[in-house]
Amino acid sequence: MSRWFLWFLLAPQVWLLAGLWRDAGLPPFDMGALACLFLAFFAERHAVPWLLLGLAIGRAMVDEAMLPVQILVLGVPVGFLLPLRTLFFSQRWLWQAFAAALCAVAIPHLAGVCGRLFEQPSATAQMDGITVVWSAVLLPPLLLLLRALPPFRAFVEPA
Amino acid sequence: MRKKPPAFPVGLYGMLLFALCWLTFRGVFAPIERVLVGGCCSITRLWAGLFGTPALAATEPATERLSAAADLDRRLRDHAVPINGDRWLSECVAVHCAVVAVSRRGGGGEMCELRLDHTYAELAGCRDFVTKGESLVGFLPRPGDAAASDDEPDDMARVLLANHPLARALHGELDTADGGRLRVVVRAAATVDPAPLKVDLWDDPYRAARLDRGGLRVLSREVSASESLLPGGLLLGTTRIWGYPRTAGGDALTLGVFIAPAIAPRALSHVVLWRRRTATTLPEGSDEATTRRRGRSMAAMVHELPGATNGRHLLVGAADVVDGAAVLQDGYLLGTARGLAFGVGLVTSFAASRQRWTLIWLPDDGALSPIELHAEVIATDGDRVVLRRLAASVPGANLHPTAGHLFTGSNGLHCPSGLWIGRVSPHPLDFDKFVVDVQVERGQRAVAVLSGGGK
Numbered sequence: 246m247s248r249w250f251l252w253f254l255l256a257p258q259v260w261l262l263a264g265l266w267r268d269a270g271l272p273p274f275d276m277g278a279l280a281c282l283f284l285a286f287f288a289e290r291h292a293v294p295w296l297l298l299g300l301a302i303g304r305a306m307v308d309e310a311m312l313p314v315q316i317l318v319l320g321v322p323v324g325f326l327l328p329l330r331t332l333f334f335s336q337r338w339l340w341q342a343f344a345a346a347l348c349a350v351a352i353p354h355l356a357g358v359c360g361r362l363f364e365q366p367s368a369t370a371q372m373d374g375i376t377v378v379w380s381a382v383l384l385p386p387l388l389l390l391l392r393a394l395p396p397f398r399a400f401v402e403p404a
Numbered sequence: 405m406r407k408k409p410p411a412f413p414v415g416l417y418g419m420l421l422f423a424l425c426w427l428t429f430r431g432v433f434a435p436i437e438r439v440l441v442g443g444c445c446s447i448t449r450l451w452a453g454l455f456g457t458p459a460l461a462a463t464e465p466a467t468e469r470l471s472a473a474a475d476l477d478r479r480l481r482d483h484a485v486p487i488n489g490d491r492w493l494s495e496c497v498a499v500h501c502a503v504v505a506v507s508r509r510g511g512g513g514e515m516c517e518l519r520l521d522h523t524y525a526e527l528a529g530c531r532d533f534v535t536k537g538e539s540l541v542g543f544l545p546r547p548g549d550a551a552a553s554d555d556e557p558d559d560m561a562r563v564l565l566a567n568h569p570l571a572r573a574l575h576g577e578l579d580t581a582d583g584g585r586l587r588v589v590v591r592a593a594a595t596v597d598p599a600p601l602k603v604d605l606w607d608d609p610y611r612a613a614r615l616d617r618g619g620l621r622v623l624s625r626e627v628s629a630s631e632s633l634l635p636g637g638l639l640l641g642t643t644r645i646w647g648y649p650r651t652a653g654g655d656a657l658t659l660g661v662f663i664a665p666a667i668a669p670r671a672l673s674h675v676v677l678w679r680r681r682t683a684t685t686l687p688e689g690s691d692e693a694t695t696r697r698r699g700r701s702m703a704a705m706v707h708e709l710p711g712a713t714n715g716r717h718l719l720v721g722a723a724d725v726v727d728g729a730a731v732l733q734d735g736y737l738l739g740t741a742r743g744l745a746f747g748v749g750l751v752t753s754f755a756a757s758r759q760r761w762t763l764i765w766l767p768d769d770g771a772l773s774p775i776e777l778h779a780e781v782i783a784t785d786g787d788r789v790v791l792r793r794l795a796a797s798v799p800g801a802n803l804h805p806t807a808g809h810l811f812t813g814s815n816g817l818h819c820p821s822g823l824w825i826g827r828v829s830p831h832p833l834d835f836d837k838f839v840v841d842v843q844v845e846r847g848q849r850a851v852a853v854l855s856g857g858g859k
Contacts, residue, residue, distance in 0.1 A: 257444045264710035294419035302444050302526035305437075307716050309759070310750045312437045313426035322419045327413045351568060363427050366780075368715070
């Protein structure tokens with residue numbers, strides 16, 4: 246129970262940490278892609294829907310669109326990647342970099358599509374090539390770090 | 405024995421399905437969202453206070469903004485009434501109303517219904533047609549009519565545009581290129597038609613069939629026997645020809661004539677109704693002196709969220725903030741708010757928002773009329789915002805004006821028109837774009853949150 250409390254307390258705040266990272270002038274990466282990779286490859290399978298909710302709440306703080314749009318924007322890539330978990334599980338750097346770039350491209354497009362469909366436009370619907378490249382470079386090591394930190398550590402599925 | 409995990413994440417797909425239901429029935433799930441995101445922002449509130457400095461008091465530019473807002477009000481009133489001196493004009497006084505909502509698709513797939521900031525009771529004694537400049541906008545139904553069957557006199561009045569399926573037929577006339585004049589009956593077109601209105605009947609179908617050029621102005625015609633009692637000379641729109649163009653071997657073949665109205669409903673901020681001078685006692689609340697609505701203002705504070713280059717702010721101290729409420733800082737529009745539980749809210753700045761805005765461009769040249777626009781932000785670079793025009797209330801008229809001030813138009817009940825946004829100028833390369841220089845300040849600031857509307 247306490248891990249869930251910690252999750253909903255701390256996990257949404259990672260979006261603000263990512264904002265601080267960007268404000269500090271560090272290379273930009275797509276926090277949504279990091280969240281998707283964690284949920285798809287490392288999180289406990291049965292817990293994924295509720296973990297997704299916590300992360301979507303965090304994204305709703307920094308993004309203009311409504312909470313259900315955030316659930317769709319993060320959840321659809323996870324839904325595609327989750328069945329591929331056996332391929333990506335453990336720290337396979339190259340595959341993870343590829344998946345990170347894929348997510349960094351897909352998430353803005355999904356945000357754009359959802360924005361048009363549900364009249365919930367947001368600034369995150371614009372893809373940035375630099376962010377895609379840095380996401381591919383930074384997300385595999387950041388995933389390694391994330392899995393060692395609370396509250397994410399408590400939801401990592403044993404290999 | 406360890407159970408093999410399922411290949412497909414049923415729980416996740418269930419959550420995605422739930423999100424779709426949420427988006428379909430937004431009103432039902434809105435309280436859940438307010439509590440979930442509000443709870444999360446309550447934690448953020450603790451460390452958001454670490455950022456920024458207190459706000460400054462009003463400065464000299466604020467005085468300039470107030471002066472520009474007063475100028476906007478005057479020029480909106482001056483240009484909102486027809487300039488020709490028909491008899492009916494002298495018998496009536498103008499009642500300026502703000503548009504608070506646009507809804508329902510009608511002829512040509514365009515919006516066909518407006519909601520005004522006045523109630524039916526406040527508009528008692530007004531004639532039933534609504535104008536904008538020299539153009540006809542639509543008609544005011546009575547509460548209980550077929551188009552307003554559920555409305556009560558205390559409800560905000562709706563206006564049926566000419567392309568509404570229940571709108572009445574209009575009598576009109578147009579001057580042809582050969583110097584003649586054709587009389588027509590105009591009705592709402594179908595949703596799939598290429599324009600909102602179509603010509604239904606002609607007084608001379610033979611001559612009408614030889615019309616091969618669009619762009620002719622169609623004006624209303626006063627018909628004494630008609631139930632509408634619409635005055636003549638109001639602009640209904642311009643013609644669009646539907647058919648086959650002239651070829652080398654033969655004449656053009658006109659299959660139908662459609663009419664594109666001069667006003668774009670989404671760009672409308674204000675319309676004018678006409679009250680007969682004989683209606684001596686004005687209903688309470690029917691103040692005609694200003695185009696600006698008064699609402700409730702609440703003091704609050706905004707804190708920057710980390711990564712605030714995205715233009716997201718935490719709003720603290722304003723209880724019961726409604727979604728879409730305008731947030732003002734030092735006399736200019738900071739953005740619109742989303743209300744959450746636990747006394748917090750979120751604000752998206754104008755520069756960071758990607759919603760579509762109804763705006764008013766007030767050119768510096770005092771002789772030019774204000775332009776009502778429907779536009780969206782497409783790019784932001786620091787304090788410079790690029791917008792793309794989607795529609796204008798009077799197409800083709802003065803759409804590339806000189807620099808000026810940009811104000812909000814009517815963006816719903818809680819974001820009234822006349823809020824200063826920034827200095828605006830035409831885009832140097834693209835006719836459909838324009839550039840706005842907005843105020844960008846950092847840190848914790850005092851703001852005012854507007855809510856409510858109506859006079």
